[in-house]
Structure formats: structure tokens, C-alpha cells
Amino acid sequence: MPNDIQRIAIIGGGPSGLIAAQFLSALKRYDIHLYEQKPSVGRKFLIAGRGGLNLTHSEDSFQFRKRYGWAEAFLTPHLSRFTPTDLRTWADDLGIETFVGSSGRVFPKEMKSTALMRAWTKKLTNDGVTFHLRHSFQGFNDQMQPILENKDGQRHSVQADAILFALGGSSYPHLGATGHWTAGFQDKDISLSPFRPMNCGFDISWSDHMSRFEGEPLKNIGLTLNEETARGDAVLTQYGLEGGAVYALSRSLVVAIDTMGHAIPSLDLRPDLTLEEIANRLSVARGKQSLSSFLRKRLKFSNLETALLNELGGRPLPLDPGSLATLIKALPVKVNTPRPISQAISTSGGIQMDEFDDQLMIKRYPGLFAAGEMIDWDAPTGGYLLQACFSTGIAAARGIENWLRSLT
Ligand SMILES: Cc1cc2nc3c(=O)[nH]c(=O)nc-3n(C[C@H](O)[C@H](O)[C@H](O)COP(=O)(O)OP(=O)(O)OC[C@H]3O[C@@H](n4cnc5c(N)ncnc54)[C@H](O)[C@@H]3O)c2cc1C
Numbered sequence: 359m360p361n362d363i364q365r366i367a368i369i370g371g372g373p374s375g376l377i378a379a380q381f382l383s384a385l386k387r388y389d390i391h392l393y394e395q396k397p398s399v400g401r402k403f404l405i406a407g408r409g410g411l412n413l414t415h416s417e418d419s420f421q422f423r424k425r426y427g428w429a430e431a432f433l434t435p436h437l438s439r440f441t442p443t444d445l446r447t448w449a450d451d452l453g454i455e456t457f458v459g460s461s462g463r464v465f466p467k468e469m470k471s472t473a474l475m476r477a478w479t480k481k482l483t484n485d486g487v488t489f490h491l492r493h494s495f496q497g498f499n500d501q502m503q504p505i506l507e508n509k510d511g512q513r514h515s516v517q518a519d520a521i522l523f524a525l526g527g528s529s530y531p532h533l534g535a536t537g538h539w540t541a542g543f544q545d546k547d548i549s550l551s552p553f554r555p556m557n558c559g560f561d562i563s564w565s566d567h568m569s570r571f572e573g574e575p576l577k578n579i580g581l582t583l584n585e586e587t588a589r590g591d592a593v594l595t596q597y598g599l600e601g602g603a604v605y606a607l608s609r610s611l612v613v614a615i616d617t618m619g620h621a622i623p624s625l626d627l628r629p630d631l632t633l634e635e636i637a638n639r640l641s642v643a644r645g646k647q648s649l650s651s652f653l654r655k656r657l658k659f660s661n662l663e664t665a666l667l668n669e670l671g672g673r674p675l676p677l678d679p680g681s682l683a684t685l686i687k688a689l690p691v692k693v694n695t696p697r698p699i700s701q702a703i704s705t706s707g708g709i710q711m712d713e714f715d716d717q718l719m720i721k722r723y724p725g726l727f728a729a730g731e732m733i734d735w736d737a738p739t740g741g742y743l744l745q746a747c748f749s750t751g752i753a754a755a756r757g758i759e760n761w762l763r764s765l766t
Pocket of ligand 1: 369370371372373374375393394395396399400401402403405406407409410411412413414493494495496524525526527529530533534535536537538539702703704729730731732739740741742743744745747
């Protein structure tokens, strides 16, 4: 490699680091080194494949970017320069066909990430990216060079003309995203927000007899907190509730718990029916029927739904149709704590947005960039997490290209 070739270090081999490596290696102009603390790259991406690998979402761009809530303004320029369509084209170029599922979510046809990851790492190797596995970032030296430790415990500093950090958040730490990188960044006065679990389950103090419903689904429910409603499914667990509808409301639930010590969202067991429609269906004589068979006949209630009504509706349950309908539309669920961060699908927290310029360079340390989940944004499941990781990875790679051009 000639001496005048500029050198780029990418630290962290998840989707955001890998896509940046791909963008930069395609330019055929740089000496690119990717450092990863695990024995292989993309472990979380591979696990995401077990759930089908929801790469992105097909909804229109206005609706799409709204999903990023408080981070929308920060992410929009990056999402519009590497869009869901670009992501599908990228997969296609690696020989992986995608399709749009009935919910609008985008998946690889084979619903797995293994073939995609294999094709991707092969391409990066062919394009000249040098992988340094089992190399873990430990912080910075006085010259602001990253210190890496190899598997034998030997440390060395990395000299590069541009450095991208793509170290992830701190959920599923056994897959690599331990969040230990924060100490090194704090030492250099880079502002960080604490990690919080997102897209996670929550603890609820069920009474003992709910245990027989463990693992049973609640299909098509609504969950509302402070006028924000999430629709979808949930699963009753020994400790509380998990599942899409709960994940979608997780940010608001976590914020409420942080400030008040608990949250009380309301659970709508029949979101497709109005209060009046439910009251009407219940306005027939119940006769000798038990409540559960009455609700099963009138509203197709499962045993779990009747148990939840009994558990959360207060004793005794009201008899009149209007009051019972009101409860069915808005059962108060006291949520105590989020599940541990290690079990969350994603995390908020990490480097605060105002540390960055519009190229994702850390303003106070020119030449240092970051991408992916280590930046403080969050998003619901539905492909929005990976899309933002890919889009910020590309944005930082473009930023690196501009930065390196400015040096020559
Ligand atoms: C079970 C599960 C399923 C998911 N399914 C989906 C889905 O279907 N769709 C979706 O959009 N999102 C999904 N996600 C979320 C998505 O996988 C993440 O948002 C995404 O992987 C984050 O990418 P990243 O590159 O920022 O970080 P990561 O993928 O976490 O990669 C960070 C990399 O940095 C390395 N690293 C960390 N610290 C160091 C260090 N000190 N030194 C060197 N290397 C280090 C790690 O080992 C890791 O390889 C899922 C997550 C989980 C846990």
C-alpha cells in the first residue's frame, strides 16, 4: 500500500460500521481497517435474522420518518440520502431478494440474515477491507487516538486519517454491544445520555392465578399512555407483558416510569369496536351464563382476556353493559419497571445529537465520526432501527470522504 494512501479505521462491525466500510471501499481510494471485539462481525444482525430480519419498512417517507419521534429532525437528512428503497437495492445487489410483507415491513425472501451476511463480508474482503477481529476499543490516548486491545491483552493505538465509531448501544451484550465504550468517550468530555431499554417488555405484578396464561398471546390490542396509542399484539409472561404493542409504547412507558416510578397505560381489548358497539353486544340478558362464556359468545373473548378483565377491572366487575364496555376499552395496567436493558431489542442513549455536525463528525474532534445505535436516537421495531443504522452509516462514510478530501 503506497504511503500517501489515506487510512480509515472503523471500530465496530455491526450493520452501521459494515455499510460504511462498503461505501468507502467502493471508492477504491482508501486503506480501510475494521476493528471488532468479537471473533466475527454482525452478530446482532444475525440474531435479528431469527425473527425474519425486518430490514426496513415500505410506508411513505412522511409517515416513515415520523416513526423516529424526537429524533426525526436529526435523522431525516440521513434517511433521505439512503432511503428504504436504497436499502432494498443494496440487498438486491448482494443477491438477496426482498419482499414487502402484509404489514408493509420489508424482509429478505428467505427471512434470514445468514446468506446476506456471508455475501456482505465476502464483498468487503474482496474490496480490500482489512478485518481485525478480537480487537476491543479501550478509550483514547492523549493524541485522541483510539486504543485497541487484542485477544492476548496487548494494547496499541490506532493511527488513521479518519475514524468511524459504530459500537452499538448496550442491549444483548453477549452479541458485542456492551456499551463499555462510554467510559472512553466520557473521559474526552463527549456528552452522552444514559442508556435506557427500548422495545422491551415490562414488569407487572400479576396475581398468582395469571401464571396459567404464561406465553399466551393477546391479539390486536390497543395500549394507550398520555394520548399515545400503540396497536398490535402482546404476550403475557410470568413477569409482565412483551410484544409489539408493548414495544411500540416502550419509550413513553420508560419516561413515565423514570419520572413517576410506574406507569398506568390503558389496555383496549377490542380496539376495532367502539364503546357503544361493545355495550350493545353486551345488552342482552346474560341468564345463567358465566361471565367468560357470555364474553366469549358476545365478543369472542379468550380465557386470557376474561382473566385480564377480572385481574385489572376491580372487584366486583360492574354488571351494566356500559360500565363493562368502558372497562374493556380501557383497563388500567400498572407497569412497574422495564425489563433489564440486556433483554431489550434496542437502547436509547449514547452520544448526544448536538455533538455532531451534519456529516456525523464529532464537532469537537475533527476526523472522528459515529453512526448507528451508539448515537442517542431510538425507534420502534418495524425495520426502523436497521434503516437508521444503515442511513447513518452511509452518512458518516460520506462525511469521511468529504473530510479526507479536505485534507489533500
Ligand atoms: C433480537 C434482536 C432482533 C432485532 N431485530 C431487528 C429487526 O428485525 N429489524 C430492525 O430494524 N432491527 C432489529 N434489531 C435491532 C438491530 O439489530 C440493531 O439496531 C442494530 O444491529 C444496531 O446496529 P449497530 O451497527 O449500530 O450496532 P451493533 O449491531 O450492536 O454492532 C456494534 C458492533 O460493535 C462491536 N463493539 C462494541 N463494543 C466494542 C468495542 N469496545 N471494541 C470493538 N468492538 C466493539 C460489537 O461487538 C458489535 O459487533 C434487533 C435487535 C435484537 C437484539
